[in-house]
Amino acid sequence: MINKFQRNCYIVKTDFSILSYKMKQKLTTYTEPERTLLENAREGNHKAFAEIVRRYENLVYSFAFKVCRNKDKASETLQDTFVNVYRKLDQFDHRSKFTTWLYSIVTNNCLMKNRRTKLAEASVSFTEVQLPHDDFEEHSHHNKSIHEWKSTPLDRVMNSELKDLLDGSIQKLPMDHRVVFVLRDIEGRSAEETAKILKLTVPAVKSRLRRARVFLREQLNEYMTS
Protein backbone atom coordinates (compact mmCIF):
# COMPACT_ATOMS: atom_id res chain seq x y z
CA MET A 1 0.00 0.00 0.00
CA ILE A 2 1.39 3.41 -0.90
CA ASN A 3 1.05 6.51 1.23
CA LYS A 4 0.00 9.96 0.10
CA PHE A 5 3.52 11.20 -0.61
CA GLN A 6 4.50 8.12 -2.58
CA ARG A 7 1.35 8.62 -4.60
CA ASN A 8 2.21 12.27 -5.20
CA CYS A 9 5.69 11.28 -6.22
CA TYR A 10 4.36 8.82 -8.76
CA ILE A 11 1.90 11.42 -10.03
CA VAL A 12 4.75 13.89 -10.51
CA LYS A 13 6.79 11.23 -12.32
CA THR A 14 3.87 10.07 -14.46
CA ASP A 15 2.95 13.61 -15.42
CA PHE A 16 6.51 14.28 -16.52
CA SER A 17 6.46 11.11 -18.61
CA ILE A 18 3.31 12.39 -20.29
CA LEU A 19 5.01 15.73 -20.91
CA SER A 20 7.95 13.92 -22.44
CA TYR A 21 5.63 11.87 -24.68
CA LYS A 22 3.77 15.00 -25.79
CA MET A 23 7.09 16.66 -26.59
CA LYS A 24 8.17 13.71 -28.74
CA GLN A 25 4.82 13.79 -30.57
CA LYS A 26 5.25 17.50 -31.21
CA LEU A 27 8.79 17.04 -32.50
CA THR A 28 7.84 14.31 -34.95
CA THR A 29 5.47 16.70 -36.71
CA TYR A 30 8.50 18.47 -38.16
CA THR A 31 9.87 16.52 -41.09
CA GLU A 32 13.58 16.84 -41.70
CA PRO A 33 14.25 18.36 -45.10
CA GLU A 34 15.91 15.88 -47.37
CA ARG A 35 19.54 16.45 -48.09
CA THR A 36 18.63 17.06 -51.72
CA LEU A 37 16.24 19.86 -50.76
CA LEU A 38 19.03 21.63 -48.88
CA GLU A 39 21.50 20.99 -51.67
CA ASN A 40 19.09 22.31 -54.28
CA ALA A 41 18.51 25.43 -52.19
CA ARG A 42 22.26 25.83 -51.79
CA GLU A 43 22.65 25.71 -55.57
CA GLY A 44 20.19 28.58 -55.92
CA ASN A 45 16.96 26.70 -56.52
CA HIS A 46 14.32 29.17 -55.34
CA LYS A 47 11.59 26.56 -55.07
CA ALA A 48 13.73 24.47 -52.72
CA PHE A 49 14.49 27.48 -50.52
CA ALA A 50 10.81 28.47 -50.50
CA GLU A 51 9.98 24.93 -49.33
CA ILE A 52 12.49 25.22 -46.47
CA VAL A 53 10.88 28.52 -45.42
CA ARG A 54 7.42 26.96 -45.62
CA ARG A 55 8.46 23.96 -43.50
CA TYR A 56 10.23 25.86 -40.77
CA GLU A 57 8.70 29.34 -40.59
CA ASN A 58 6.34 28.39 -37.76
CA LEU A 59 9.12 26.75 -35.76
CA VAL A 60 11.31 29.87 -36.07
CA TYR A 61 8.50 32.38 -35.47
CA SER A 62 7.12 30.45 -32.52
CA PHE A 63 10.57 30.14 -30.90
CA ALA A 64 11.28 33.85 -31.45
CA PHE A 65 7.90 34.78 -29.97
CA LYS A 66 8.44 32.56 -26.92
CA VAL A 67 11.77 34.26 -26.30
CA CYS A 68 10.94 37.92 -26.98
CA ARG A 69 7.13 37.86 -26.31
CA ASN A 70 6.50 40.43 -29.01
CA LYS A 71 4.92 39.69 -32.42
CA ASP A 72 6.76 42.45 -34.30
CA LYS A 73 10.13 41.36 -32.93
CA ALA A 74 9.30 37.73 -33.69
CA SER A 75 8.47 38.71 -37.31
CA GLU A 76 11.76 40.62 -37.65
CA THR A 77 13.63 37.65 -36.21
CA LEU A 78 11.86 35.29 -38.61
CA GLN A 79 12.90 37.44 -41.56
CA ASP A 80 16.50 37.88 -40.39
CA THR A 81 16.84 34.15 -39.66
CA PHE A 82 15.84 32.99 -43.13
CA VAL A 83 17.93 35.67 -44.81
CA ASN A 84 20.86 34.31 -42.75
CA VAL A 85 19.93 30.74 -43.70
CA TYR A 86 19.92 31.70 -47.39
CA ARG A 87 23.32 33.38 -47.13
CA LYS A 88 24.95 30.72 -44.96
CA LEU A 89 23.45 27.57 -46.42
CA ASP A 90 26.80 26.57 -47.94
CA GLN A 91 28.23 26.51 -44.39
CA PHE A 92 25.78 23.82 -43.27
CA ASP A 93 27.76 20.57 -43.41
CA HIS A 94 25.05 18.04 -42.37
CA ARG A 95 27.09 17.07 -39.29
CA SER A 96 24.24 18.27 -37.08
CA LYS A 97 20.51 18.16 -37.62
CA PHE A 98 19.22 21.00 -39.79
CA THR A 99 16.93 22.10 -36.95
CA THR A 100 19.91 22.34 -34.56
CA TRP A 101 21.65 24.65 -37.04
CA LEU A 102 18.42 26.62 -37.53
CA TYR A 103 17.93 27.03 -33.78
CA SER A 104 21.48 28.33 -33.43
CA ILE A 105 20.78 31.02 -36.06
CA VAL A 106 17.43 32.10 -34.62
CA THR A 107 18.88 32.11 -31.09
CA ASN A 108 21.76 34.35 -32.20
CA ASN A 109 19.27 36.69 -33.85
CA CYS A 110 17.20 36.83 -30.65
CA LEU A 111 20.31 37.57 -28.58
CA MET A 112 21.49 40.27 -31.01
CA LYS A 113 18.07 41.90 -31.14
CA ASN A 114 17.96 41.87 -27.36
CA ARG A 115 21.32 43.62 -27.18
CA ARG A 116 20.33 46.18 -29.81
CA THR A 117 17.02 47.12 -28.22
CA LYS A 118 18.56 47.06 -24.76
CA LEU A 119 15.78 44.85 -23.49
CA ALA A 120 18.38 43.45 -21.18
CA GLU A 121 17.91 46.51 -19.02
CA ALA A 122 14.41 45.27 -18.20
CA SER A 123 15.80 41.93 -17.10
CA VAL A 124 16.67 41.40 -13.51
CA SER A 125 20.22 40.34 -12.84
CA PHE A 126 20.46 37.04 -11.02
CA THR A 127 22.88 38.66 -8.65
CA GLU A 128 20.00 40.87 -7.52
CA VAL A 129 17.52 38.02 -7.19
CA GLN A 130 17.30 35.80 -4.17
CA LEU A 131 17.05 32.33 -5.61
CA PRO A 132 15.51 29.78 -3.28
CA HIS A 133 17.70 27.13 -4.88
CA ASP A 134 20.81 28.93 -3.64
CA ASP A 135 19.36 28.86 -0.14
CA PHE A 136 18.57 25.17 -0.30
CA GLU A 137 20.70 24.15 2.62
CA GLU A 138 20.25 20.75 4.19
CA HIS A 139 16.54 20.48 4.85
CA SER A 140 16.34 24.25 4.95
CA HIS A 141 12.70 24.39 3.95
CA HIS A 142 11.54 21.80 6.43
CA ASN A 143 10.49 24.37 8.96
CA LYS A 144 8.74 26.47 6.38
CA SER A 145 5.60 25.16 4.77
CA ILE A 146 5.42 25.50 0.98
CA HIS A 147 1.93 26.31 -0.26
CA GLU A 148 0.29 24.05 -2.80
CA TRP A 149 -0.41 25.52 -6.20
CA LYS A 150 -3.87 25.54 -7.71
CA SER A 151 -4.43 23.39 -10.79
CA THR A 152 -3.31 24.59 -14.17
CA PRO A 153 -6.27 25.49 -16.46
CA LEU A 154 -7.87 22.21 -17.48
CA ASP A 155 -9.49 23.60 -20.57
CA ARG A 156 -6.15 24.98 -21.74
CA VAL A 157 -7.73 28.40 -22.11
CA MET A 158 -5.65 31.01 -20.38
CA ASN A 159 -7.06 34.24 -19.13
CA SER A 160 -5.34 37.46 -20.08
CA GLU A 161 -4.17 38.05 -16.51
CA LEU A 162 -2.26 34.77 -16.52
CA LYS A 163 -0.87 35.41 -20.01
CA ASP A 164 0.38 38.84 -18.91
CA LEU A 165 1.96 37.29 -15.86
CA LEU A 166 3.74 34.64 -17.95
CA ASP A 167 4.92 37.28 -20.45
CA GLY A 168 6.17 39.57 -17.69
CA SER A 169 7.87 36.77 -15.79
CA ILE A 170 9.86 35.37 -18.69
CA GLN A 171 10.88 38.87 -19.79
CA LYS A 172 12.45 39.43 -16.38
CA LEU A 173 14.56 36.34 -16.87
CA PRO A 174 18.03 37.21 -18.23
CA MET A 175 18.25 36.33 -21.92
CA ASP A 176 21.01 33.74 -21.53
CA HIS A 177 18.79 31.80 -19.09
CA ARG A 178 15.60 32.50 -21.05
CA VAL A 179 16.83 30.82 -24.24
CA VAL A 180 17.88 27.74 -22.26
CA PHE A 181 14.44 27.51 -20.61
CA VAL A 182 12.63 27.90 -23.95
CA LEU A 183 14.82 25.37 -25.77
CA ARG A 184 14.71 22.76 -23.00
CA ASP A 185 11.32 23.07 -21.38
CA ILE A 186 9.12 24.54 -24.10
CA GLU A 187 10.71 23.29 -27.31
CA GLY A 188 11.68 19.96 -25.74
CA ARG A 189 15.29 19.95 -26.98
CA SER A 190 17.74 17.73 -25.10
CA ALA A 191 20.44 19.15 -22.84
CA GLU A 192 23.06 17.97 -25.36
CA GLU A 193 21.36 19.65 -28.33
CA THR A 194 20.76 22.84 -26.33
CA ALA A 195 24.45 22.88 -25.40
CA LYS A 196 25.35 22.52 -29.08
CA ILE A 197 22.94 25.27 -30.17
CA LEU A 198 24.22 27.70 -27.54
CA LYS A 199 27.87 26.57 -27.62
CA LEU A 200 27.75 25.80 -23.90
CA THR A 201 28.69 22.76 -21.87
CA VAL A 202 25.91 20.39 -20.76
CA PRO A 203 26.50 21.22 -17.05
CA ALA A 204 26.17 24.94 -17.90
CA VAL A 205 22.84 24.24 -19.64
CA LYS A 206 21.61 22.26 -16.64
CA SER A 207 22.68 24.94 -14.20
CA ARG A 208 20.95 27.73 -16.18
CA LEU A 209 17.82 25.62 -16.55
CA ARG A 210 17.59 24.95 -12.81
CA ARG A 211 17.95 28.64 -12.02
CA ALA A 212 15.47 29.64 -14.73
CA ARG A 213 12.84 27.21 -13.44
CA VAL A 214 13.23 28.37 -9.87
CA PHE A 215 13.11 32.02 -10.90
CA LEU A 216 9.95 31.55 -12.99
CA ARG A 217 8.31 29.49 -10.26
CA GLU A 218 8.93 32.31 -7.80
CA GLN A 219 7.41 34.82 -10.22
CA LEU A 220 4.20 32.76 -10.48
CA ASN A 221 4.03 31.64 -6.86
CA GLU A 222 1.81 34.39 -5.50
CA TYR A 223 -0.73 34.08 -8.33
CA MET A 224 -0.83 30.29 -8.13
CA THR A 225 -1.28 30.15 -4.36
CA SER A 226 -3.76 33.02 -3.93
Place this chain on the structure above:
Amino acid sequence: MKKKTISCKKVYTHICDNLDKDLNSPVCREIKRHLDSCPNCVTYLDSLKKTIILFRDYPNPKAPKSVRRRIFAKVHFK
Protein backbone atom coordinates in the same frame (compact mmCIF):
# COMPACT_ATOMS: atom_id res chain seq x y z
CA MET B 1 9.83 8.22 11.21
CA LYS B 2 11.79 7.27 8.13
CA LYS B 3 15.35 8.47 7.90
CA LYS B 4 16.03 11.11 5.24
CA THR B 5 19.03 9.92 3.27
CA ILE B 6 19.63 12.87 0.97
CA SER B 7 19.02 16.58 1.14
CA CYS B 8 16.18 18.58 -0.40
CA LYS B 9 18.75 20.39 -2.53
CA LYS B 10 20.03 17.13 -4.01
CA VAL B 11 16.46 15.99 -4.65
CA TYR B 12 15.69 19.21 -6.48
CA THR B 13 18.92 19.21 -8.49
CA HIS B 14 18.61 15.58 -9.55
CA ILE B 15 14.93 15.70 -10.47
CA CYS B 16 15.37 19.00 -12.27
CA ASP B 17 18.14 17.51 -14.42
CA ASN B 18 16.15 14.37 -15.18
CA LEU B 19 12.54 15.48 -15.48
CA ASP B 20 12.05 13.74 -18.79
CA LYS B 21 13.99 10.59 -17.99
CA ASP B 22 13.11 7.31 -16.37
CA LEU B 23 13.33 7.63 -12.61
CA ASN B 24 14.43 4.12 -11.75
CA SER B 25 18.09 4.50 -10.87
CA PRO B 26 19.44 3.95 -7.31
CA VAL B 27 19.57 7.74 -6.81
CA CYS B 28 15.94 7.97 -7.88
CA ARG B 29 14.92 5.30 -5.40
CA GLU B 30 16.69 7.35 -2.74
CA ILE B 31 14.79 10.40 -3.92
CA LYS B 32 11.50 8.54 -3.67
CA ARG B 33 12.37 7.63 -0.09
CA HIS B 34 13.12 11.29 0.62
CA LEU B 35 9.82 12.39 -0.91
CA ASP B 36 7.97 9.93 1.33
CA SER B 37 8.90 12.03 4.30
CA CYS B 38 9.16 15.50 2.79
CA PRO B 39 5.81 17.02 1.77
CA ASN B 40 7.48 20.35 1.04
CA CYS B 41 9.64 18.77 -1.65
CA VAL B 42 6.59 17.09 -3.20
CA THR B 43 4.69 20.39 -3.23
CA TYR B 44 7.72 22.27 -4.54
CA LEU B 45 8.33 19.82 -7.38
CA ASP B 46 4.64 19.89 -8.28
CA SER B 47 4.79 23.69 -8.53
CA LEU B 48 7.87 23.46 -10.79
CA LYS B 49 6.04 21.02 -13.02
CA LYS B 50 3.07 23.39 -13.20
CA THR B 51 5.40 26.28 -14.04
CA ILE B 52 6.65 24.36 -17.09
CA ILE B 53 3.13 23.30 -18.09
CA LEU B 54 1.88 26.89 -17.97
CA PHE B 55 4.65 28.14 -20.25
CA ARG B 56 4.25 25.16 -22.56
CA ASP B 57 0.49 25.65 -22.83
CA TYR B 58 0.80 29.33 -23.68
CA PRO B 59 -0.82 29.62 -27.14
CA ASN B 60 1.66 30.26 -29.94
CA PRO B 61 0.83 32.56 -32.83
CA LYS B 62 1.46 31.33 -36.37
CA ALA B 63 4.03 32.98 -38.61
CA PRO B 64 2.43 35.83 -40.61
CA LYS B 65 2.44 35.06 -44.34
CA SER B 66 3.57 38.62 -45.11
CA VAL B 67 7.01 37.81 -43.67
CA ARG B 68 7.51 35.13 -46.31
CA ARG B 69 7.19 37.80 -49.03
CA ARG B 70 9.68 40.04 -47.19
CA ILE B 71 12.18 37.18 -46.92
CA PHE B 72 11.95 36.40 -50.65
CA ALA B 73 12.29 40.10 -51.51
CA LYS B 74 15.40 40.35 -49.31
CA VAL B 75 17.10 37.44 -51.04
CA HIS B 76 16.08 38.84 -54.45
CA PHE B 77 13.54 36.23 -55.46
CA LYS B 78 11.35 37.28 -58.35
